[in-house]
Amino acid sequence: MKGDDDASVVVAGVRVGSFTRDSFVDRVLTMARGDSTRVAVGVNAHVCNLARTDARLREALSTSTTYADGQSVVWAARLLGGHLPERLATTDIAEPILRAAAAEGLPVYFLGAAEGVAERAAELLRDRIPGLRLRTHHGYISEGDVSLVLDEIAAHGTRILFVGMGDPAQQYWVENHRDRLPAAVLTCGGLFDWLSGSNRRAPAWMITSGLEWLWRLMIEPRRLARRYIVGNPAFIAAVLRQRRHETPRRTPSGVL
Template sequence: MSSAITYSPAPVAARVDGVPVAAVTLDETIGRILEMSTTPTTDVLVGVNAHVINLARHDARLRAFLETTTFNYADGQSVVWAARSLGVTLPERVATTDLGPALIDAAAGMNAPVYFLGGAPGISTAAAARMRERTPGASIRSAHGYFGEAGSDEVLSDIRAHGTRILFVGLGDPLQENWIQQHRDALPPVVLTCGGLFDWLSGAHRRAPKMMQQGGLEWLWRLAIEPRRLARRYLVGNPAFVAAVVRQRATLRTAGARRQIA
């Protein structure tokens, strides 16, 4: 990836059930983040999947937040397929589990400190240690996600002391988005929501086989790992997402037919 590339803001390519999604590749996303990390402002990126879109349908606060981000990328293959069914081609799925390690490699190359915030006690610390071992020279500090509102000031102070340029926030949806919105003015140049990323980076969970990833079945692997926690998200949420996209597609077709008649 050339450091000479200058990236303009990623435009909205699709709206999946009302949620804006940009058409970006993994390499392009990393390039944009590195550029943003050198600025004095705060850019926020959200990886959207079927679960986030389902939540936004009923959560006005989350829906409004997703309109204020720098851009949202397709973290779930379901979002890529949904966009395609609506007539928009997204170049690829940008899985946060792929983005995390690749971004840490790139950040280490330009001495940009990274912060892991979230997860159960010990998980983000283990993830940071594993990433430092994988990428010598990476500057990563961490804090677990069980700090409560009273602990936010201490966390923000630690982020500032570290000189963080790229912050991963893994508090789960929509808590992580709400926390970012509440403290946006005090956050570093780049902030990414990352859900349960630290479980994967720490090695607490093993990634699905490549065949399942490529086939859009990684959700099934996650369901097998955590059936009690994720059963409702996937077994109820996936059909709800498909139904919402079908409704949107029908609405677009009806609107198109009306324009033709007019």
């Protein structure tokens, strides 16, 4: 499966698909109509950093549809001579996907976050999106309850599953249970916290300036300090090394 312009860009060792918002929503709907399970993963600097030392995550990314979830990835692609049309923050593209799913009558399931968070997000979304068929379950699932949750996802007739457990745990979980998952799976990190209002989104000027990471650091400094203060320079260094050692080019998509 390929992106809009039949191209992707390798950024710090991770292949990132080239999508606009509309083309990505179309891709997810195409996945949801299919017969086999396909996975979509948003790529940001943190995911690239993790993938450098995590072979299991690299393998999961290589068999997934990937898209630019972080502005740093879009900027890095340009520096490397490639082109990613825009940043597709999962927080921004979730509602367009849900609206398209509701229009086609495709059931959706939210799995992740603390108890009650995904359901609060779902209540808000059901009010805004007529016909949305959406069920939820928190992400703190004991090993003994996994099968029951998978049965519930199947019983709902789920075609699009959002899994929010953080990177790389969510990719591991998906790969472990892939044979029982619906057609379209999107790993989504802390999406439900943002959609539910548990976390407040950054001001528009910070988002458009590529500074949303700084807002997140300010509201969760203990949890995110290492990811951004150490991780951002590490990502920049990896991109600069790549630029130094490779001929800048765009590469054909693999499994996207």
